[in-house]
Amino acid sequence: LGAALSGVDVFFPITHGKLGEDGALQGLLELLGKPYVGCDVTGSAICMDKDVSKRLLHAEGIPVSKSRTLWNPKSVPYDEAVAALGTPLFVKPAREGSSLGVSKVRNAEQYEEALRVAFALDRKVLVEEAVAGREIECAVLGNERPEAAPVLGEIVPRHEFYSYEAKYVDEKGAELIVPAPVDPKIAEQIRAVAVQAFQATECQGMARVDFFLREDGSFVLNELNTLPGFTNISMYPRLWIESGVSYHELLDRLIALALETRQ
Known part of the structure; x- marks a missing residue:
């Protein structure tokens, strides 16, 4: 396998779910000695396990749902x-x-x-x-010094919640609002907590951090997605595009971050 992949400089995983974003694929690439975009085995495994990540975030003082x-x-x-x-x-x-x-x-x-x-x-x-509130999403990029995109996004589900069907089956299952209308002070707090969570869970490269924002301005962190959707209309790249980073520039930065940590 290593010989067959010898001509590949950097892998860019675009896989979701078990074996794709839980550290298994990342572990295989580590064994092969190949650089890859995104979180390593540890960060991927932590964020895939909602129980483990929730306990880590709570220990960091980050608000999470009960x-x-x-x-x-x-x-x-x-x-x-x-x-x-x-x-x-x-x-x-x-x-x-x-x-x-x-x-x-x-x-x-x-x-x-x-x-x-x-x-x-x-x-x-x-x-x-069940946390009553708006679904707000934040894009984080970086390794040792991660940064959050200045622009936040909002998911408005057409169903009771943002289900699998709403994401992949029903083309009108949800509306994506970019930029999300959020009070600037609250938006800054969300961005700061997103970066804190990124570091607490040992993420690298990128993650989309999802929140529930209540009417009173308080919020809870729902989860971190270490391999978010990556079409040019997906939320993660859209947040950076709206923040002034082009799709191609974002790809270049992610590849550079992968090489920075794994060569």
């Missing part, structure tokens, strides 16, 4: 989950991407079905509170 971690579908009954987290609830596999297996539930019957779906995809499942 949740319970389940290894067994019977370990947290519905009434107990509601007492701790309120209603509705979100149930999701701890280590999946693209909103696969995510359900929004309002009663015990939906809860049981959501657990069945989530545990079919992962041995570890998160039950989270």
Whole structure:
């Protein structure tokens, strides 16, 4: 395999989900001694595991949604989950991407079905509170001195939440607003927390950091995506383009960052 790939200078992963953005592909490229764009094994694995990343972020003082971690579908009954987290609830596999297996539930019957779906995809499942707020996204770029794009974006789902179907099946599943109308002081706080989270989870190269912004101006960090969509209309590159960095310049900078850390 190494000989077959000897002519490749830098790999640019554009894969999502298990084996693609959880550190597995990155580990293979490390074994081959090949530079690659984006987070290394550690950062990729941390951010793919919503339970681990949430605990790390909380330890850093970064606001995250309340949740319970389940290894067994019977370990947290519905009434107990509601007492701790309120209603509705979100149930999701701890280590999946693209909103696969995510359900929004309002009663015990939906809860049981959501657990069945989530545990079919992962041995570890998160039950989270539903945070009422706007979905705000921030693009971070860099290695030792990461920076957040000056412009933020907003996702306005047409469905109940930004589901797998809204992302990949329904062309009108969501509206992307760039730049997002956010108070400048709050936007600066979000950008600062995005960079803090990027460093706390040992990210490199790039990440899209997703938040929920409440009406009162408070916010929680939802997750970090280490391999965000990368078409020229995807949110991550759009945020940089709107900030004055062209698509081609962004690619050049990411490749340079990959070579900087792995040659």
